[in-house]
Amino acid sequence: MTAASGARVEAPESAAGPSDPIRVHPVLPCTLVLVGLMGAGKSSIGRRLAQRLGVDFVDADAEIEAAAGRTIPEIFQELGEPAFRDGERRVIRRLLEDRTPHVLATGGGAFMAPDTREAIKEKGLSLWLKADLDTLFERVARRSNRPLLKTADPKETLRNLMAIRYPVYAEADIVVETRRVPIETTVEKVYQALVAHLNQCHLNQ
Ligand SMILES: Nc1ncnc2c1ncn2[C@@H]1O[C@H](COP(=O)(O)OP(=O)(O)OP(=O)(O)O)[C@@H](O)[C@H]1O
Ligand SMILES: O=C(O)C1=C[C@@H](O)[C@@H](O)[C@H](O)C1
Numbered sequence: 001m002t003a004a005s006g007a008r009v010e011a012p013e014s015a016a017g018p019s020d021p022i023r024v025h026p027v028l029p030c031t032l033v034l035v036g037l038m039g040a041g042k043s044s045i046g047r048r049l050a051q052r053l054g055v056d057f058v059d060a061d062a063e064i065e066a067a068a069g070r071t072i073p074e075i076f077q078e079l080g081e082p083a084f085r086d087g088e089r090r091v092i093r094r095l096l097e098d099r100t101p102h103v104l105a106t107g108g109g110a111f112m113a114p115d116t117r118e119a120i121k122e123k124g125l126s127l128w129l130k131a132d133l134d135t136l137f138e139r140v141a142r143r144s145n146r147p148l149l150k151t152a153d154p155k156e157t158l159r160n161l162m163a164i165r166y167p168v169y170a171e172a173d174i175v176v177e178t179r180r181v182p183i184e185t186t187v188e189k190v191y192q193a194l195v196a197h198l199n200q201c202h203l204n205q
């Protein structure tokens with residue numbers, strides 16, 4: 001989506017004095033949609049970024065779980081991956097159409113579905129959190145809630161997914177490389193990339 005930029009100036013909560021900080025943050029012209037592989041940080045970065053921008057955070061995976069009344073592993077096991085993908089497509093379209101601009105963390109496979117990708121391009125601003133294989137593997141190894149990685153060699157599975165998905169994730173409007181650094185460092189990097197992008201749109205108008 002073509003973005004118009006603006007800045008919201010927030011007065012401090014207490015009575016403003018000469019030394020009170022004035023916080024200025026960009027106004028999201030549309031929903032910021034985070035894409036990327038499992039472990040890229042869409043959920044953990046997205047939540048913190050939304051707080052910083054003063055907008056809602058929505059996690060598509062959590063919305064699908066709530067709608068299905070099941071966890072993602074249960075959906076995959078009991079209903080199958082096609083049913084999960086169908087729910088994912090519907091949930092993301094609904095969020096893009098019905099909710100005011102917010103930060104939306106998608107599941108790792110969402111941007112791979114052509115119609116979801118089209119909807120995101122039309123109604124949102126997409127940002128790919130790009131990470132290398134070792135960083136991703138280190139992060140996903142901490143939890144076992146990702147059905148696609150329940151394979152004999154999850155690192156090889158991730159490598160294969162990277163080969164298939166990275167050329168598609170590269171269609172995102174903004175790309176931010178994330179490495180093994182503290183989460184807040186990545187949040188700052190994403191925030192700065194977003195501001196630069198919105199300023200660029202503004203200059204091009
Ligand atoms: N710099 C960093 N950026 C992002 N995540 C980090 C960073 N450092 C550590 N982490 C950790 O890596 C994990 C990232 O997982 P997260 O669930 O946010 O990824 P995701 O992209 O939402 O994955 P999924 O597609 O499976 O939902 C979290 O446990 C987070 O605490
Ligand atoms: O990369 C994927 O296809 C997935 C990522 C997760 O966020 C979940 O959406 C689910 O486990 C599938």
Ligand SMILES: [Mg+2]
Pocket residue numbers: 042043044059061105106107
């Ligand atoms: Mg997530």
